[in-house]
Structure formats: C-alpha cells, structure tokens
Amino acid sequence: MSKSPRGLSKSEISITINGHAVSVRAYAMERLLDVLRNELGLTGTKEGCGEGECGSCSVLMDGMLVNSCLIPVLQAKNTHIVTIEGLASDGRLRALQQAFLECGGAQCGICTPGMILAASYLLNKQPQATHDEINEGLSGNLCRCTGYAQIVEAVMQAARPGASE
C-alpha cells in the first residue's frame, strides 16, 4: 500500500458494525464512508455529494443519524454503526423496507439506503410522526426521482400500528 496522501500511517480501529465487532486498519482521517465501502465491502451506503448535503451516505452511529462522508473513521472508534445491510435480518424485510417497496418509495434506489436509515431514525425518535414531521425529518436526504411523496407515504405506512418490525 502506498503512503497516505495525508502523511499519516494506518492504525487499528475497532468498530461494531451491524452487531458484529470488527477491526479495520485505516488512516485516522479516512472517511467512515470509504472504510465501510472499500475495507468492509458494505457498498449499500452510497456517496452522492461528498459534503454532507444529500444524505445518501446516512448511517446510524450509536443511534444517531450521521453522514458517513463527514465522519473521520477515528471518530467512529468503539461506536456501534448500523448500515442498510444491518436492517433486514435473515432476509426478512423490515416494515420500512417493505413499505418503501409497496408505496413506490424507491425508484432509482441510490438515495434509498440513506433515506431508509433516516426514516428509521425518525420513527425511533417519533413513532407517531405526522406527515409534516416526516417531511421535515427527511429534508436532509435528497431524492431526485420521487418528489418525496411516496417516500413519506411509505414512512407513514411503516409507522402505523400493526406494521411489523
């Protein structure tokens, strides 16, 4: 491996990813996004803008919604990260994922992983979120295909009592 352009050497960083403890060798200032995608093969997390505007790279870090393109991996040390790959257990789709499928919440799909994580964060905080609260809560995640309405409908559907987790 060649020298880091940032002039530092790699170090060992422990993170819990989707419930599994892992240890990665990475530069301290490497973006969490790149470590997830390139070192750990978790390519479900997408890069849209690289500057925290579009939310495509959203993941949960210790339960908080973060843009993984803005998180130096050292900051993620000893945290618990959840990516889109951590949501569907045993291939069974979570209520949110199922609702995105049924309501037309995913078109091209590139914003979808980040959007689903943002929605999941929102519903954890506000299980009874209203239409307007969902619009507000997802406004940090850009989608160019849907015009958002069917995404919001999917989140409403997943929030309904009886929607299985």
Next chain:
Amino acid sequence: MNRDRIVGTSVPRFEGREKVTGQARYVDDMTLPGMLHGATVRSRIPRGKIKNISFAPGINWNEFVIVSAKDIPGKNCIALIEEDQPCLADGIVNHPEEPILLLAHPDRHLLPRAVEAVSIEYEPLPAIFTMEESETLRQVIWRSDNIFKSYLVEKGDVDSVWEKADYIVEGEYTTGAQEQLYIENNGMIAGFDPKKGITVWGSLQCPYYVHKALMRLCGLPADQVRVVQMETGGAFGGKEEYPSMIAGHAALLAIKSGRPVKIVYDRVEDMTATTKRHPSRTRHRTAVSRGGQILGGEIEFTIDGGAYATLSSVVLSRGTIHAGGPYYWPSVRIRAKAVATNVPPHGAFRGFGAPQSLFALERHMDRIAQIVGVSPVEIRRRNFLRPGQTTTTEQTVNEPIDLDELLDHALELSDYHKKKDTLAIENQRGGNKRGIGIAAFLHGAGFTGSGERYLGSVVGVEACAEGGVRVLVSSAEFGQGTKTVLCQMAAEALGLRYEDVEIAQPDTQEVPNSGPTVASRTVMIVGKLVQSAALGIKQTLEAASMLGDSYSPEEFRVACRTYVAKHGKLSSLAHYEQPDDIVWDEQKYRGSAYAAFSWAVYVATVTVDMNTYDVSVDDFVALQEVGKVLHPVLARGQIIGGVAQGIGFALHEKVIWENGRMVNGQMTNYIIPTSADLPPIRVYFEELGNIHGAYGAKGIGELPMDGPAPAIVNAVGDALGVSFDSIPLFPEGIFDAMQNKAESENRIPSKRGRE
C-alpha cells in the same frame, strides 16, 4: 380493457428488493482484481490552443498510466450524430472542462494531486458565451456559421394574417440551464482483453450508444465491444450521451495499462463537466382576433448547444414541434436553431426541448389573454386542438382527446374558479399575495417523425429452461420502472403470472438493440415489441402442439421446459415496423411527428412572501391523459417526480456561469427541492388508450416536466399583477419587477402594440 389481469396493477418493482436492502449493484460498488482508478485532466479555459503540457516534479509519474489523444487507436471522437466532439482535446480546446489527458493509478487518493500537478500552457482564443454572441458571429467557433441545426416549419399563409388581426401580441421568453442532478454520479469501469476486446460496465441509459462510440474510438468490430449497464442511480437524460465519453476514457486507460480501470466522477466534476438542459430563448408574434382566436403566428426558437453538436439537433426538433402546444394554429411559421457557444455541450434532460418551448407558449397564452381581455381559461378553450384538426406540422389529431373536458376537470380538481375569486379579494388586504396559474400542454411519445423507423428496434423474448420467459431488451432501468412494466406486459400477453417473467440486465452481448431509453418511447414502442415477441413464443409452443387453447401458467412453464429440453432453445424476436399512418417529410418538417401524444392540464397555486419575494407552491394539481396506466404506483411516482423537477426548474435551480464554467457545481449552492420544499402534488389520470401502444400505453416520463414552470410563473403573475418571462424566477427577479411595477401598471395594452 378491464380483462387485463396484470397490466394496470401495482406489482412489486422488479428490482425493488435489492434496492431497499442495499444489495443493488451500482458501478462504484464493483471492484475488479488489479483495478486502477482513472481521472481526467480538463481544460481550465473556454477556448484556446494547447501549447505545452508539463508534469510537475514531486510526483512519481512512472507509477501513473497517462493517456493523451495520440494513444487513441481509432478515431478521436465521441460518435453520435456528428463526429465533431473529440474524446480528448488534441491541440485545441473549445470549452472549460474539456478532457485533455487521462491518468490512472492503483491508489485513487493520489489522483487529485496528480491532476493538479499537470500544467497546461494555452494560447487563449476569444470565446463566446451567449446565444446573442453566437448569432452575431462575434467569433466563428463551429463550422462557418455557429449553427448546429436549424428547422423551418411552415403551415398556411402566415404573412397574410397580420392585416386581419385585431391584436398582434409579442413576447420573448427565456429558460436557463438545468442540471439533471441524478444522485448517483457518472461512472464506468473498462476492461481490455487483446483477444476479446473491450468490456465496459457503467451507469448509463443507452447501451448501444456507448457501443457505437467505443467501436469508433477503439477501432474495434461490433463483437469486440461489450457494454453492460449496471444499476443506474437516476439519469433523466443526463446519462444519454456523456457516458460514451467516460466509457471511452476508461477504455483508453484500460487498453494502455492492460488492467481494468474505474472512473467515477465526484459531484463537482459531474456537475461542471457533463451535460445540462439547453438554455433557450423563444420569441412569439401572434395574430389574434377580437374574440381571442389565434389566426396565425411566428415563433422563433433558439437553444444554446454549447461547444459541440452532441444531441442538440434532436433536442431542437422536439422543442420546435412542441412550440405550438395543444392549440390550433391556422397558420404558423416556426424558425428554430441550435447555436454554438464555448460552454460544455448541453444535452438531454427529461422533456428534451419541450419544457423550454412550452414554457414560452404557456406564458404567451396568458399574455394574449391579458391583452385580449379574456381569462387564461377562456383563451385556451378558444384555441384548443380538436380531433380532426391539424397540429403545426399538419398532423391530424386522430386521438379522441377532449381538451375542454380535460381543462374543466382540472379546474374542478383545483377549485380554480372559487380560488381565483377568493384570492383576488384576499390580495386586496395587503400582506402576502397568492395566485393561481394554469398550463395546458402535450408531449409526443417516441422518436420524432421517421426516427423510430431509422432506429428499427428489436426485442427478444426467450423461454427459460426452468419454465417461464425472459425479456431481452437494451432498454435500461434507472428508476422509471422499465423492468417492471415490460415484465407486466409479457406476463399479460402470455397469460402468465408476473413472477413467471424475468428480464435480462442490458448487456450488448446478450440483448438485441431495442433502442435508447429516451423520448418517452419505452412503454409504447418497446412495450409493443415485447408483446409481439412474447406472443411469438406462444405461437411456437402451439405449433409444436405443446400448448392448448387455454392453459394455466404452470402448463405454460411445462411447455417451455419441454421445448427447451427437446430443442435446446426457444426464442422469439420482434422488429419494429412503422405504422402506415405515420408519414413524415423530413425536408418540409411536416407530417406525423409522433405516433401518439400525452395531454395534460396542470394548475399551481402559489404564495409570494412580500417581505422576501420568496415563492412557495401551496397546491399542485397534475391531470393528464397518458393512455392506459400500466402501473398506478409507478405512474404516479413518475408524475410527482417530474413535477418536483419542474418546480426546481421554475424557482430554485440556477446554473451560475463564469467564463463558460459552472461555478456552483455543488449540492450546497445548486439547490434542488427537498421534502420540506414541495407542496402536495395531486395526480390524476384519464385513460383514453392508444392504438399504437401495447394495452393502450403511451409515454409518460417526460410529460410532467413540461407543465409546472409555466403554471407556476403564471400563478406568480396572477398574484402580483406583473408578468415574468424568464426562469429560474428568483426573489431578485421579482424584486426588480416590483420596482418597475408602477410603470407597468401605467402601461395600457394597445391594439397592435408590443406589450
């Protein structure tokens, strides 16, 4: 039509599961062994000669693969309509961000610094940046006249109408560049094998466009070039032509290095270097009777093509044909041209010229209404096209469309008349102003005129060894639902379940050329061919006595299995044949421009904040006739998404140019609507069907881009009593107009006066 079992229902999106679980594979998710990363060194100036290229010390250049124009094995061009655009600039640059040199290295972190360390010495040449500079030939930058293409449409005797006119209404309308802003940046991976040739995997709309461009660039025969579409994260026209450029770059680096090469743009590079919607200027001069009837008119439609021809001629064509909108023009003369400037080439973007000329027309209809003294509703009603009448290209409307009824329905859904009255009263009170505006429009489905005949699309359907069938098309999925609806159509045709149908990933080695995924052509043209090819499978099975008159899906599967086991293969191809009633004269630009049109009336209600002049859309009604709605959830998604882009086009999205370069190429400063910015977008369909599309389908994808901007700008005019003719409409523009309001209030429209 009610007998359809699958068409018309909202089956699960074909690739939906992969998308909601993060398993869908986009190009940047793919890595090949030994793969290098590529980057592009681009022009920093708009126009000039390249005098010298040097490589700064401090970088181990031996580790880099470097490709310049002299490494190109075939012709240095991106073959499309013309062959004027080089793949790599050779001696001269014609726009900022033009590719000059390519670098590749195993560590992508090292590339940005290396790109910076290449210094290029230029001898600058004078550049031109506006349509006006191009028209006056201040500099000749493309062939002899700066004109990529021009069209003349003439119907009736327009020169004789002016003296009969009670009013002559003139107006000039402009629209700005718009970035597609798909959330997945452009990207390609190329691999080269001296025996098998080039393979590219990428984010793209048109596999066979890339295929054609690579054959020319690499000097390889068709069977030595393979193009595979990866899952594509949005396109909107923005991945119609530029992917050929990136595929070419990756291929050149792969050929030189002998290793696979990935090029994935970052957001700034994608926004500044790749295509955008053509800026436009439309001038109308219309002869109108006292009763508000259009007698005839002259329309001058001009678009800025940027530095190379790319798709400008066809964008211009669609804009030209849509310039007359859904109205009857007894006579008309349309002069259209696409001109060259030293900016990166503009290209395909949803609507493809129509949103530009329809913005102008629908603004102009409100201007005519104002001058004649009738309502915006009445002026449209008095001029709507009716079945049996002819369009500007003298195509007889033979669809049973009733635009009066469509308009009435839209007015009812938006509570137009009541709102119009209450808003007028409320606006007297001071405070924020509200207004309501309408736009009526149409969008032609499929390639223009003889375009589909030239394309000659081919579609395949094959029986699978395990039963069921597989659809083979080059039509790409990039969010619209191509895969889902084509599978629905095949299942419907064969009496199968949706689950019995598969569709291949577009790969030029596996699928025939069903044409590019553009022009609202997929469901109508390709869908019809899928239906025919599917029926071919059934006929073969029937002829082999493996299938009776009525059968269950399981019996069909058994028949497929049996046939394939016995004969090894069962496939069926369908070739496009132009219907007899489609006759087009390319020379006179006259005839059946499109096999079918979709029709719409949109109504927008807006509020203008009188402290900030910020415009917000409060309510949006989108009513359209699109033939049979094949999949209600997907169709509604197409309309809402298109309206959202239209709202951005009208109010938010502004490309800021400096010396031909976009300087706000980031999501931070080029603003698209978020979920908090959009009104409720209420979508309604009428379904008249269409004889040219399978199950009555027409195009739908581009239509919703055409109407929002004029409806919104008309609504702002209604709110403020000042009209606006240029988009994007920013608060600054409203501020300027309000400053002049006193003057404009004193201006009394006069007969024959220029407004």
